[in-house]
Amino acid sequence: MLALRCHDTGDLTTGLTVEEIPDPVPGPGQVLVEVQAASVEFVDTLIARGGYQVALPVPFTPGFNAAGVVREVGPGVTRFGVGDRVHGMVPGAFAERALAGEGQLRPTPAGLSADLACLTGATYRTAYDALVSTARLRPGEDLVILGASGAVGSAAITIGKALGARVVACASTAAKLEFCRALGADELVEYTRPDLKQTLKDVCGGSADVVLDLVGGDFSEPALRAVGYGGRFVVVGFAAGSIPRVPLNLVLLKGSTITGYEIGDFERHHPEQARANRDELEAMFVDGRVKPPITGRYPLRDAAAAMRLVxxxxxxxxxILEVAAPGPLA
Ligand SMILES: NC(=O)c1ccc[n+]([C@@H]2O[C@H](COP(=O)([O-])OP(=O)(O)OC[C@H]3O[C@@H](n4cnc5c(N)ncnc54)[C@H](OP(=O)(O)O)[C@@H]3O)[C@@H](O)[C@H]2O)c1
Known part of the structure; x- marks a missing residue:
């Protein structure tokens, strides 16, 4: 089968090649998935660059989030059979076939296409859990998103709008902000301009209710200063590469909350909530309340280029990678 292989972490140009490798064989409790679509995430690029806290021994096949069809099941697998449509955590997803633990897969509901299903495992799940369960976002609230044009940010725009929030999208260029507007953002803020705190206060009519911080760096503190009494500031990522330090008197003065979301920890500590959130998220995809903005579609042979873009x-x-031609709704 064809797979993207990482032979050298640190270099996304020469370190990644698409090549033939043997099909994996499912062991006990494992499912062999015929991959139809896989999501290319920022974390995949961090791992392939050797910049993640967990290092994988080379060579390895990148990718963790996929949707496809069960091709074979290992001993002891009871929940899935050959031909079932599935999606979820599929390590080595950037390949024609990959193994997943039975417990890491979900059945793909009728009406949910593979290209959308592969987004529910990390990007959309992060935005949904962080807004619904961590920030407890309510209809009518002002939601400020730092890094709004990126994958999680644009997912958060669409979910925020579906939940009835007033979305303030922050990004670094006018073109990125136009993209956010097309997704439904109500207010656009070029956050690299001076006085982010005052700009956010102005567009929020006084103060922000919720900040979703995907970027960190120099943007976090002014955004925290724009949060109003009882507001929630949710730390999700540090795309800017630096972790800000903030004066804690800001929280004392505002009666506000700084909290964090991490996908694996959330699932470990709140398994039932995590499951219910995914059910609702998938329902939102199926009935069209949320329309994911997939802007890049690459065949498997161009997977390295997709990694460089992300x-x-x-x-x-x-x-996403479109690995196998899907059927009408597969
Ligand atoms: N906690 C969790 O469980 C979890 C889950 C998923 C992702 N994350 C993290 O959340 C962050 C966002 O993820 P994502 O998938 O949305 O990433 P993404 O698509 O790369 O978007 C990140 C955004 O950050 C902004 N940015 C600011 N400075 C940047 C820099 N120096 N380099 C690159 N981007 C920069 C960019 O927008 P502008 O150009 O407009 O500034 C970009 O749109 C990442 O740090 C990721 O690791 C965390």
Missing amino acids: AGRDKYGMT
């Missing part, structure tokens, strides 16, 4: 800053929305 690793850089010059991109919008979500990027």
Whole structure:
């Protein structure tokens, strides 16, 4: 089968090649998935660049989030059979076939296409859990998103709008902000301009209710200063590469909350909530309340180029690999 292989972490140009490798064989409790679509995430590029806290031994096949069809099941697998449509955590997803633990897969509901299903495992799940369960976002509230044009940010725009929030999208260029507007953002803020705190207060009519911080760096503190009494500031990522330090008197003065979301920890500590959130998220996809902005679609043979795009800053929305030709709704 064809797979993207990482032979050398640190270099996304020469370190990644698409090549033939043997099909994996499912062991006990494992499912062999015929991959139809896989989501290319920022974390995949971090791992392939050797910049993640967990290092994988080379060579390895990148990718963790996929949707496809069960091709074979290992001993002891009871929940899935050959031909079932599935999606979820599929390590080595950037390949024609990949193994997943039975417990890491979900059945793909009728009406949910593979290209959308592969986004529910990390990008959309992060935005949904962080807004619904961590920030407890309510209809009518002002939601400020730092890094709004990126994958999680643009997912958060669409979910925020579906939940009835007033969305303030923050990004670094006018073109990225136009993209956010097309997704439904109510207010646009070029956050690299001076006085972010006052700009946010002005567009929020006084103060922000919720800040979703995907970027960190120099933007976090002014955004925290724009949060009003009882507001919630949710730390999700540090795309800018630096972790800000903030004066804690800001929280005392505002009666506000700084909290964090991490996908694996959330699932470990709140398994039932995590499951219910995914059910609702998938329902939102199926009935069209949320329309994911997939801006990059690459065949498997161009997977390295997709990785380079996602690793850089010059991109919008979500990027996927279309590995196998899907059927009408597969
Ligand atoms: N906690 C979790 O469980 C979890 C889950 C998923 C992702 N994350 C993290 O959340 C962050 C966002 O993820 P994502 O998938 O949305 O990433 P993404 O698509 O790359 O978007 C990140 C955004 O950050 C902004 N940015 C600011 N400085 C940047 C820089 N120096 N380089 C690149 N981008 C920069 C960019 O927008 P502008 O150009 O407009 O500034 C970009 O749109 C990442 O740090 C990711 O690791 C965390």
